[in-house]
Each structure stands twice: as C-alpha cells, then as structure tokens.
C-alpha cells in the first residue's frame with residue numbers, strides 16, 4: 001500500500017569554517033568554487049523527485065556542516081527549488097542549522113523572507129574553557145547576539161545545542177549554560193553527550209593521552225550531568241520528549257520526530273539518508289563523488305516493527321498499544337510488554353497496559369534495554 005503520509009525533506013550542507021576536533025559529520029572547509037558546484041548538484045538531485053503529482057512534505061531541514069556558512073542567498077535558492085519540486089505545506093516547519101559566527105541580522109531577515117521559520121544554533125556551552133577544549137570558535141556573547149537577531153527577524157522557534165560530558169564540565173557550569181538558554185528566549189534545546197568517534201582527532205588524542213589529560217568527566221559524572229540537565233531543563237519549562245531533546249509546549253522538532261516515528265523522509269546532498277517508498281538509501285560521504293553524480297546506495301527495506309520500536313523507545317512517549325496495532329497488527333506490543341514485565345525494572349522502564357517507555361535513567365542504558373525489550 002502506498003504511504004500517503006507527508007514526507008520530511010533533509011538537505012545536507014557539508015561546509016564549515018573550520019573542523020571541530022570531535023566532529024565526524026560529513027563536512028569540509030570549502031576551497032575554490034566547490035560551494036556553488038555543490039548547490040547546483042543539490043538542486044539537480046532535488047529535480048529527480050519531480051512528479052506530475054508532486055510529493056507532499058510538511059518539514060524541510062537544512063543540516064550540516066554549517067548551512068549558514070554558505071549564506072542566505074544560496075539557502076534561499078535551494079529552498080526555492082525544493083518548493084518547486086515538492087508540494088510543501090503552507091505551515092511546514094522549515095529549519096536552518098546556523099553557527100552564530102556566520103549570522104547577522106540581514107542573514108536572518110533574508111532567511112525569514114524566503115520561508116524559513118525555525119533556527120537551530122550551535123552553542124555547546126557558555127564556558128569558554130569547555131568550548132575551546134573541543135575547538136568551537138563561537139563565543140557565548142555571539143550566540144546571544146544571534147538569538148536576539150533571529151528574534152528581531154521574527155523567528156519564534158529557535159533551538160540551541162548544548163553538549164554534556166565536555167572537558168572540565170561541572171554541574172555548575174552546565175547550570176550556567178542552561179540558564180543562558182532559558183534566558184535567551186529559545187523554545188527548544190538539544191543536549192547531546194560528547195562521544196569520541198573513531199577517526200576524529202579527539203578520538204586519537206584520547207587514545208594517546210587518556211581521559212585524565214583532557215579533564216574529561218568520568219562515566220558516572222557524565223550520567224549525573226545528563227540526569228541533572230534533564231531535571232533542570234524541566235524546571236525551566238523545557239519538557240523532555242526524546243533522549244537528547246527538550247522543548248517548550250508545542251515546539252518539539254516536527255522534522256526530527258519523523259525519524260523517531262519511523263516516518264518517511266527524503267535526504268538530499270552528500271551523506272544524506274532517505275527512507276522513501278519503503279526503502280532506505282543514502283548518498284556517498286565523498287563530496288567529489290557526489291558532485292560527479294554518484295548514485296545513492298540501497299540500504300534495505302525500512303519500516304518494520306523492530307525498527308519502529310527501536311526508534312520510538314527513544315521518545316518519552318515510548319510505544320503505544322493502539323498506534324502499534326494500527327501500524328503492525330496485534331501481538332507486537334504484547335511481546336514488548338512481556339519482556340518489560342520480565343525485566344521488572346520500574347526505575348528504568350515505565351509499563352502500563354497501553355504504553356511502554358523508558359525513564360530518564362533508562363535512557364542512559366537505552367541500547368541495552370531496547371535490545372532486551374526486543375529479544
């Protein structure tokens with residue numbers, strides 16, 4: 001049966017001013033005319049989805065890399081092609097990830113005029129020592145200025161990114177960062193735990209010099225920081241809705257919820273993943289290959305119950321019986337329920353006859369718990 005639910009459109013912009021030491025995203029510092037050639041390739045890829053009856057979408061998300069780094073004109077140009085190819089809802093959520101160092105008032109005004117209505121800004125921490133330790137160049141005052149400029153340009157849906165488990169981070173410094181976000185007037189906060197990904201300079205340094213030399217908090221302290229952040233954000237009106245995401249009422253990211261609900265989306269650009277017409281596929285991470293038009297790589301069929309359950313258990317809403325039965329038939333919810341009852345861990349798993357979800361403590365062990373629940 002054809003999936004008629006509206007899609008999300010993801011657009012990857014793989015350019016940054018410099019490379020952060022912990023980053024394993026597909027991003028490079030651009031040289032020559034690569035940015036303009038990339039925009040052309042992106043638009044050509046979008047055009048492949050042009051149909052007589054346009055594909056309907058209700059979210060568009062420009063991620064990266066640093067989308068703001070290529071400037072408002074290019075972002076508006078890409079969005080205009082996306083709007084031409086797809087049927088985008090008039091109230092669609094349209095997000096651009098931005099770095100405060102590549103934004104100004106004019107940039108936000110231009111973005112707003114071209115149809116963007118949500119901004120996601122990278123802050124990571126208000127502590128200069130913590131930010132410098134991971135190679136972030138932006139200052140807290142630049143972030144504050146960027147939020148104020150976005151608000152002046154009438155963006156009323158702004159997200160800030162924080163990081164947990166940074167070198168030198170303490171509960172007090174994290175509290176300061178959260179207070180900063182709450183006072184800045186944003187509606188959404190993402191708070192990700194710093195991970196050492198293989199192949200990054202951060203990973204190599206950690207292996208050579210050890211965690212102590214970097215003043216990294218130990219595993220228990222990182223768990224404490226996470227639980228503190230989740231509780232403290234709640235007191236500031238940011239309700240947790242996903243392992244790492246918190247929002248004021250009505251401001252959960254509609255685009256990202258598509259991933260966690262196992263709904264379909266189309267990814268454009270180098271390294272972008274898609275789940276479309278029941279199939280998962282992705283583009284090469286190699287930007288030169290992408291520019292020469294390499295074909296997407298097939299990644300299997302998507303959308304089965306296991307995948308849905310794994311994704312939904314990241315949400316505080318968890319798995320609901322009625323939704324599961326509607327989508328996958330009877331018996332699946334009961335299987336998870338039986339395993340949840342066997343685990344008998346009320347500190348980690350919340351069980352009712354109609355819903356199963358993880359607690360904040362449970363989120364810290366989500367990989368293990370989800371595997372157990374699906375066994």
Ligand code: SF4
Nearest residue numbers: 016019020023064065
């Ligand atoms: S700004 Fe973001 S995408 Fe760019 S290098 Fe840093 S972490 Fe990676």
